[in-house]
Amino acid sequence: MKPRLPSEAFAQLFLEARTHNGWRDEPAPDALLEEAVEIAKWGPTSANCSPLRIVFVRSGEAKARLAPALAPGNLDKTMAAPATAILGYDIEFYEKLPRLFPAADARSWFAGNPDLIEETAFRNGTLQAAYLILALRALGLDTGPMSGFDKAVVDREFFPDGKTKSNFLVNIGYGDPARLHPRGPRLSFEEMARII
Template sequence: MTDILNDESLDRLFRAARTHNVWRDEPVGDVLLQAIYDLAKMAPTSANCQPMRLLFVRSPDAKARLKPHLSDGNVDKTMAAPVTVIVGYDLKFYDELPRLFPHTDARAWFAGNDAKILETAFRNGSLQGAYLMIAARALGLDVGAMSGFDTAGVDAEFFAGTSIKSNFLCNLGYGDPGKLHERAPRPDFDDFCQIL
């Protein structure tokens, strides 16, 4: 791949993309959610470990279950969003490695090593969550990622009895551009980067 995306595409994914907090009343259908996942799953994870697990919270009943676990500042925007994704990671991801990384016994790298399991699941699940947001933007949705919620409460409500832990939440839908704040500053390359 040597072609550079055009400016319109780069703007949609990064330069003009914003974190939305106010949503238009437009539904997000199953086909679009599946298409977002189908794009995000193609991006790289170490040893193709794919630890991200997604729970798309869309129905009024599911939103009501999520609401008590949200920080006060996240309640209104989350209840108004067409979909809220609970982006989780599976601490048993390595059981899928014989299928996902079949050319070696990658499962043995993790089995019994809790620290390595947690580090790998969290790191790669976070990467996949970022890929998910880029995929959503690429397919025309706006996003609003959040970390203001009770992870233990969400895990007990939605992932009880599983090996899945919640990482962050992300609202998906069609944002109202008229309700955006001014874009916060971004640091220059020399502020935070070095080339050695």
């Protein structure tokens, strides 16, 4: 049996972690962004399909390209964040399945089936994006996941080949606790789950 993680780990990953809206003037090191991706990629996806694609927006030029797509309420906090991850999903993920899932001819499950491709890419890309948030938190970074952007503009600007679709954005850095909103409540076990 594996040991339970220490309570400090649960606090950092879940219980005390917050969605940040303000950022300290401190960079999010490239090495930590790369390490988070290397950690997150090991989370499970169906048939190891691994559709997550990420663009880390850091430079002033890249931020200027992202700005027109942002909802007004997301503009200032995104421009101030040391990095913003555009989390997308590859709708041609199945082309890599012969390498990623050699146990079966998984590519044939998807080729020519656009509905299954979209559903699988979106679901598993979202799963991988959640793993990335947890990996970033585990490495001591704070995150601010958000929607509130024009996906068509982002896709045109950052995924122009049309093979990747944006899902959501995550601001990344070292959060300013003074800028946090009061923490919202969560549903009880009985409201969200049952054991049968």
